[in-house]
Amino acid sequence: MSTLSAGYRMPAEGERHQQTWMLWPQRPDNWRLGGKPAQAAFVQVARAIAEFEPVSVGVNADQYIQACHQLQHDNIRVLEISSDDAWVRDTGPTFVFDANQQLTGIDWRFNAWGGLQGGLYFPWQRDDEVARKLLQIEGCRRVRADDLVMEGGAFHVDGEGTLLTTEECLLNRNRNPHLSREQLEEKLGYYLGIERVIWLPQGVYADETDGHVDNFCCFVRPGEVLLAWCDDPEDPNFSRCRAAEAVLENSRDAAGRSFVIHRLPLPEPLYMTAEEAAGVDFAEGSQPRQAGDRLAGSYINFLLVNGGLILPGFACPQDQEAVAILSELFADRRVVQLPGREILLGGGNIHCITQQQPWVKNG
Ligand code: KQY
Numbered sequence: 001m002s003t004l005s006a007g008y009r010m011p012a013e014g015e016r017h018q019q020t021w022m023l024w025p026q027r028p029d030n031w032r033l034g035g036k037p038a039q040a041a042f043v044q045v046a047r048a049i050a051e052f053e054p055v056s057v058g059v060n061a062d063q064y065i066q067a068c069h070q071l072q073h074d075n076i077r078v079l080e081i082s083s084d085d086a087w088v089r090d091t092g093p094t095f096v097f098d099a100n101q102q103l104t105g106i107d108w109r110f111n112a113w114g115g116l117q118g119g120l121y122f123p124w125q126r127d128d129e130v131a132r133k134l135l136q137i138e139g140c141r142r143v144r145a146d147d148l149v150m151e152g153g154a155f156h157v158d159g160e161g162t163l164l165t166t167e168e169c170l171l172n173r174n175r176n177p178h179l180s181r182e183q184l185e186e187k188l189g190y191y192l193g194i195e196r197v198i199w200l201p202q203g204v205y206a207d208e209t210d211g212h213v214d215n216f217c218c219f220v221r222p223g224e225v226l227l228a229w230c231d232d233p234e235d236p237n238f239s240r241c242r243a244a245e246a247v248l249e250n251s252r253d254a255a256g257r258s259f260v261i262h263r264l265p266l267p268e269p270l271y272m273t274a275e276e277a278a279g280v281d282f283a284e285g286s287q288p289r290q291a292g293d294r295l296a297g298s299y300i301n302f303l304l305v306n307g308g309l310i311l312p313g314f315a316c317p318q319d320q321e322a323v324a325i326l327s328e329l330f331a332d333r334r335v336v337q338l339p340g341r342e343i344l345l346g347g348g349n350i351h352c353i354t355q356q357q358p359w360v361k362n363g
Pocket residue numbers: 030087089090120153208209212287346347348349351352
């Protein structure tokens with residue numbers, strides 16, 4: 001599909017990592033109680049990943065020392081990096097290999113998931129600078145994608161030329177209104193080495209990112225996908241899951257394979273409590289939080305690490321089933337489930353707060 005190619009290839013998340021990046025949550029208009037419960041949840045995630053591979057955590061100057069204190073671990077490095085919030089999946093670089101196998105970071109334009117047309121906060125300039133800072137720290141070549149607003153959570157790749165995304169997000173007028181579907185495919189071909197884009201219509205209901213695919217559908221391995229699933233016809237996710245399944249059933253990947261589709265149940269419907277909503281500060285221009293808000297919980301929002309898989313749990317009956325399904329599909333990995341509600345209250349989960357850096361021989 002792409003006439004342009006820079007010779008880049010984005011490795012699949014399941015390929016070996018050098019390390020995983022995270023950022024520190026603190027903004028009080030997104031995280032309740034000044035971010036304290038979220039910080040505890042992020043520490044658990046960082047420590048769990050550190051059992052498998054090194055972790056680097058970027059922290060704003062005012063919280064640097066206390067983050068160092070909470071994150072003490074032989075395999076965790078804490079760095080002073082300013083940011084507006086803590087979603088490094090979206091604000092960090094997307095790592096690719098160039099034609100000479102040199103590690104390169106794609107630095108997308110970031111507009112806080114929609115800019116002034118439904119974005120989640122303003123300003124977002126420090127977030128837009130995160131990728132550049134990470135790449136400088138790593139001494140890694142940077143390619144600034146000034147022609148594209150993009151977030152790392154908006155796509156998943158199989159490492160062999162196929163990319164999953166949603167129309168709800170990528171075709172949203174609040175990202176790249178000047179680009180057609182075909183032009184977006186060209187750019188994904190150029191920056192990520194993609195030859196086939198699978199367009200699912202929507203993501204999980206009430207996902208404030210406009211339906212990021214990393215909360216809805218991912219690859220198990222090339223030719224095999226895992227799709228969030230809902231069996232309740234009264235739930236808005238029922239039709240979303242079926243529409244995505246229909247697209248997948250009628251698609252082939254870049255290698256010409258049809259997909260084996262696995263279903264992963266969504267957690268039962270989850271809602272923000274009055275106490276949780278009351279803990280979030282009001283700020284002009286930021287996404288308001290209200291009691292009764294539907295939360296976009298999903299077990300798809302897991303991270304693959306070297307030899308492991310880290311997924312959220314929501315203290316509900318589907319938690320165990322999710323662990324059982326993932327343990328069977330990823331039989332060669334140790335599956336670790338961590339409390340995910342505090343991260344979910346901020347609008348995402350474990351995949352959204354992490355960014356893998358691929359392993360480089362002698363790197
Ligand atoms: O899901 C993500 N990749 C990011 C979620 C951002 C939520 C901001 N409140």
